[in-house]
Amino acid sequence: MNHLDEYRQAVSESADYARQLKKESGRKIIGYTCSYTPEEVIMAAGAHPMRLFGTKQHISLADSHLQSYCCSVVRGILEEGLSRRVDYLDGMVFPHTCDTMQRLSDIWRMNIPFGFHLDIILPVKLNTASAKDYMIDVLKKFRDDLSRKLNVEISDDDLQKAITTMNAIRRSIRTIYDIRSQHPHLLPGEDLYNIVRASMIMDRVKLAGMLAETAAELQKMVAGAGSVSVKRILLAGGMCNQPDVYTMIEEAGGAIVWDDFCTGARYFTGLTDAGNNPVSSIGERLMNRVVCPAKHTDLDGRAQHIIRLAKEKNAGGVIFLMFKFCDPHAFDYPYLKEYLEKAGIPLLAVEIDDSLPAGGQLQTRLEAFLEMV
């Protein structure tokens, strides 16, 4: 298949990709930390949004700012900044998510000498009229702040174009997910992982075209696909930083048919209305998208969502990838477990620190779980 190498390359060498893009296009690169970032506003400002995910490098600098009980994602992002490996960034935006991200924003602002710094202090509750008004107010403020920092006008027209691009991206990824859900063997899980990650790294306009092609290619493969018997698995958690998990599950006879990650389905679910009031439309999507446990919409929506997904995608079991020290997810886990068990859906939780638990042990656990499914 075309483009798979490009996605993979962009993910594994994201800094090189960013530097190259900056050189070729002259565009400003704006880093971000969370899937609640209104990328459309950054794009409409003529800049390039680039998500930071942490680091695969050894931590040597972040430990003098963050205690041992900080999650590896935040520690990794700070390390990337302190080591200047991301000094191509012209600015960094921090949407409010969890307590740790909140402090990362402060520590970044106080210690990173390159690029501007902006907070987007989103509401935590998403189910009231005043929260919705506040959400839109904050997005308007972000539009003004960014336009000042970059010294550009951000027009409604630019916003509508960005929304159209993002919608195209989200639609194509969804198509890819849908096809793969029916025929998991057509595309290895690791490539799927790379596609979603690359979507937060690569030039969005170019990407929209590439993804449409990838989706079309996959569609063509469906006719001769045949069927393969696999154990169908749903992955859930915060974000996935571990492509190896996909391979391990596949090697154990499983196939990932959907996920609930912010570097996955939570990222592309929900389209934005490109209508007359683009900022409100962006806010509307953020209010209504599948919720991150650091935000509140109701008391058991996440459990209902995961159960619905598992049924819809005909998944035999759910594997939770839990980042150590990720409070919002750790608080939800017991009730999710309870609801899933009640619904008769088997589940397995795997705790991840900066790397996966020792290979052999995890492989054995995955195999045992897949046996059961």
Place this chain on the structure above:
Amino acid sequence: MTDHTQDNEKKAVNFEKRMRDIMTTYYIDAKTARQNHKKVAWITSGGPVEPLIAMDIIPVYPENHGAMIGASKMGVDLCKKAEEMGYSSDLCSYARCDISCATVNGGPIGGLPEPDMLVCCNNICGTVLKWYEVQARYFKVPLFIFDTPIVHTEFTPEIKTYVQRQMEEYVLFLEGVSGRKLDWDRMMEVGRLSVEAQMLWQDILDTTISRPSPLSAFDAFFFLALIVTLRGTRETVDFYQGLRDEMRRRASEGQGAIPRERYRLLWDNLPIWYRLKWLSREFAKHDACLVADTYTSAWCGSLKYVDPKDFLGSAAESYARIYLNQGVDQMAETILSMIDKYGADGIVMHSNRSCKPYSFGQYDIQKIVQRERGIPSLMLEADMCDERSFSEAQVQTRIDAFMEMIRANKGEA
């Protein structure tokens, strides 16, 4: 060094008994609320309690309960119980204790009275949101979330509008759940009493400016309970008036919490509840008094934003601008001004595994304090309730080494 631990420990304060009595009565009232046809609301420590008091709804504080559990050294068992329920041992120990305690009615007072409603204000952390969601599912009662966006660098007009609207929604929520209307005159009175109590609390904390200090942070950790749970009541104002006068008297007579006070320290973060007495002795051995802390002062730190004539209107702002709900650099500024105000020779920071928003940023604050004031700081790795994260031998060695540094820094080594 001569060991004068015994006589150097603070003299028993007769106000302790009075406060224990008030708290006991309060908990009896709370636990018998149902018989007396009163509603009970569980509320977070930084939440706006005044409308509850004005509506005769009994506020109950799971965090205060957590502190009691910690101080009675019952934290480990309850934490373990929560871990058996599936909660990670990396989660906040107050939350773990409360969540498991609710299912077994354990702890020093046999559990809290069941709530009729839950009020969660996230000005202290995001943890309370998840914790109260857990309790709302467990008790199946209405949950009100008072969402106070963090003031990283500025209190924006957007935030102001949002929190003010929520104050109105909060009152409507309480009226809905209790089936009664808020009496606005009564609300004014409660607001006035709350402001008065906060001012008195600040006065009490400020008596420590005297040398020797009549009060230590360890005393403040104890006397804090009223400003947390019962601000807005006449009783709290009366009690704190008495306590302030007593502390002023002691200050004027040169009566110190540590009689031979030589070193003055500042404490940062929540107390280590299960080792208060031990820590107090360890510092007393070195003639060191913890004269101020960032924790107990948080309940009067945003007084400057309160307009006593428009309590509810301005309370939204003051609740959004508490110590923990601001940027790390702003917290460092507050600490620097406390160092100056109270004349601190060093700072003791509790790196608290349970409290990420309070603890992440401490390393940066430590560097700022070193750079701006040149005084030593000590980082104690522990947890407020879970004793398994506390190593007595290690902490003792570190306190001794820290006090050496303090002496050296003052040219006494």
